[in-house]
Amino acid sequence: MDLSLLRTFVTVYRAGSFTRAAALLGLSQPAVTSQIRALERHLGRTLFLRQARGVTPTAVGDELAHRAAPHLDALVEIAETGPYGRVGARTLHLAGPPEIVSLRALPALTTLVSEGLTLRTAVFTASEESLDGLAAGHHDLVVSTARPRGGPLTATPLCDEEHVLVAAPRWAARLAQDTPHEGSTILNRLPVIEVHESLPFVARYWSAVFESKPAVSAAVVVPDLRAVLESAVSGAGLAVLPRYLCEGALESGCLVALLEPPVPPLRTYFLAVRVGTLALPHIARAQETLLRAAIEW
Template identity: 75%
Template sequence: MDLSLLRTFITVHRAGSFTRAAALLGLSQPAVTSQIRTLERQLGRPLFLRGARGVTPTTVGDELAHRAAPHLDALVEIAETELDEESAVRTLHLAGPPEFTSARALPALAPLVAQGLTLRSSFFTTAEETLEGLAAGHHDLVITTSHPRGGLLTATPLCDEEHVLVAAPRWAARLGPGALRHDGPVVLERLPVVEVHESLPFVSRYWSAVFDALPATAGTVIAPDLRAVLECAAAGAGLAVLPRYLCEGALARGEVVALLDPPVPPLRTYFLAVRTGTLALPHIARAHEWLLGAAADW
């Protein structure tokens, strides 16, 4: 059996679409369709059911993928390891949220750059954009707050991010000691809100987890970067909900203060995601392992 046909089959099985598989393989869609039909003729059994939104594997297709994928991935690993030894430079295409990628991931990968890794990064504000780009083959490794579904992408938990309700000291002084604990979030309605989006994603998540309620106010300042949100909050523009890693320096310097210390702080999980099978590529596997190791201290 032609291994290229199996490679195309595994890619379609993981992608759930001839179109997406074609993009990942660098082939035209008709070429992918032709290869799958050739494989089906050789086996004498259909491997996929065609639908309006893609393809669904038959039971025969699922069985073949389960049996063939590990061996095909192993062959790719052998081939790519030899290639990696011959080439001193490999390029890793990394994508993720701008703040976390800038403050955590890129500095953590700096030692690998010294070892010959070439690094290209892209920033996305939504997990959906990031995962779509990974699935389409635009990135090799992504950091996301959403666990991908399906077999095309594989995700590993990276770390948890604690969220903190902060404001400039003068706003905290206006609230008075114990007011928030005693009266609840109603006392915060008089404070302006700084957020990354009109939907108040960070504030809403915090309110839901800590107060079991939704915020009653709209955003006063909208800045689509958490670093800008921090600067605005420190300057007195209003309250904000921020990741602790991002604001811990400002907290230590007294530029902002935590308005509440809940018994169970809200957390958000980051994942490292790759296309299934690509951890067989040494430069991706090395970066993946390196980030997981660095995250132990985050």
């Protein structure tokens, strides 16, 4: 069997589309289609079901990908770094939300960079966008708040993030008479700072703590939680922030936790990879390093 057919098959499997696979391989879409058909004829089995948007692997396709992908990746590793190449002698493409990538993932990977790993990052506020890029082969590891299920991706829980309702002390003083159940009162009395018009952090907090939906608009919208933090410290209004991000401001008194619910709202992060790519030493080492570091997060 021509190994190039298997390489094309694995690329289509991971990309979920002949068109995306063609772009990754530097081939035309008809050439990719022809190679997949040739492999299917050789095996006598159908590997993909053609859909309106992309392709879905059959059970045979899933089995072949899980068996072939690690070996193909290992051959690529040898071809690019030599049989005795260092673990760090490759480029790792990491993607995820800007805050956790900047403040958690990158510092944890510093030791690998010192060993020779080349690191490239991309930040996305929407997990779907980063996971689509992972499936298409644009990234090697993705930190995501969504857990992919099935298909070309697999994920491992990375860490839980506690969310805290915070505001500057002068705003907290105005709420001294409110009780923990007066969520609507809090929102009506304070401006809201958020990362999006849909109030994703406030809405999640209100659903978990008050079992209701916020019925207000944001006074400040900025798509970076670090900017939300600075806006809250400056007194622009209330915000819902990860505790790790605002811990310093809470300890210094620049921010005050408006509530301390018995069960604080949590959000889980996952570390996602393409099936089979952990056979590549530099990706496996980076995943292991992040999972180990996340124990302290």
